[in-house]
Amino acid sequence: MSAPTYDIGRMGLMLNELRLPTIGRLWSDFAQRSDKEGWQASQLLGVLFEHELAERAKRRLERHRVESQLDPTKTLATFDFSVVPMVSKAHVMALATGDAWLEKGATILLFGPPGGGKSHLGSAIGHALIDAGYRVLCTRTSDLVQKLQAARKSLQLPSALAKLDRFDLIILDDLSYVRKDQAETSVLFELIAERYERKSLLITANQPFSGWHNVFPDPGMTVAAIDRLVHHSTIFELNVESYRRRNASDKQKERRRQLPTDDHNGATTIAN
Structure with a gap:
């Protein structure tokens, strides 16, 4: 009994119905190759399935x-560890694999003045975790707080917090810029409390914990938030000069270096 044959059009329809677009695109070429090289059916199927899974x-x-929502330019490859010697590259690379700290819902806290590289480092860790198969959300803290506050007003806050559970890590950038408002900061506290020991947070802040009374208007809420965040945490302090100031200073020095100078004979030369 001869094996059934299928025309290309019908095969394409069936693969489309099964939602196998990569096999639909490749099966004809691989089928011809298998006929020429005498592949077994299992080899042909295996090759097609591998391509489908890789494409997915x-x-x-x-x-x-x-x-x-990560900045595509802020990766570990573009982060200059030499300007933040207080940050261990080996430690960061270990965190970038995820594993145990994400499983226990631990926190990463990045402190330092504006322009010190906190957002870049946080984004870089986020990109590495996505490569490792995790889901990440990066957002300005004030933006997410406003969305959660709107959800609370429409009685949808529990649902909004539940939707955030699909992310293994939420990066809250610039926590220090959240307005000191009871309604807004209370939803921030609820986010921290909701994810405590379940899902991870990475937070960047310009102010150390001693300045967080400017974020949470209630002292008890401040203590409770900090207590949850530091329980399972890794803290990096990037106390370095602002990248933007360093860059401006370097450009200014370069311009001065290129200005014409007079030699001893009165001739004008270009400084090297």
Whole structure:
């Protein structure tokens, strides 16, 4: 009894119905190759399935990258560890793999003045975690707080917090800029409390804990928030000069270096 044959059009329809677009695109070429090289059916199926799974993984990674809202330029490859000697590159690279600290809902806290590289380092860790298969959301703290406050007003706050559970890590950038408002900071506290020991947070802040009374208007809420965040935490202090100031200073020095100078004979030369 001869094996059944299928025309290309019908095969394409069936693969489309099964939602196997990569196999739909490749099966004809691989089928011809298998006929010429005498592959067994299992080899042909295995090759096609491997391509389908690889393409799905690639598309999933792309979706997670887009939904993360991470700056695509702020990665570990572009982060200059030499300007923050107080930060261990080995430690950061270990955190970038995820694993145990994400499983227990631990926190990363990045402190330092504006322009010190906190946002870049946080974004870089986020990108690495996406590469490792985790889901990440990066947002300015004030933006997320406003969204949660709007959800509370419409009686949807529990649902909004539950939707955030799909992210293994939420990066809250610039926590210090949240307005000292009881309604807004209370939803921030609820987010911290909701994720405590379940899902991880990475927080960047210009102010140390001693200045967080400017964020949470209630002293008890401040203590409770800090207590939860530091329980399972890694803290990095990036106390370095602002990158923007360093960059401006370097440019100014370069311009001065290139200005014409007079030699001893009165001739004008260009400084090296």
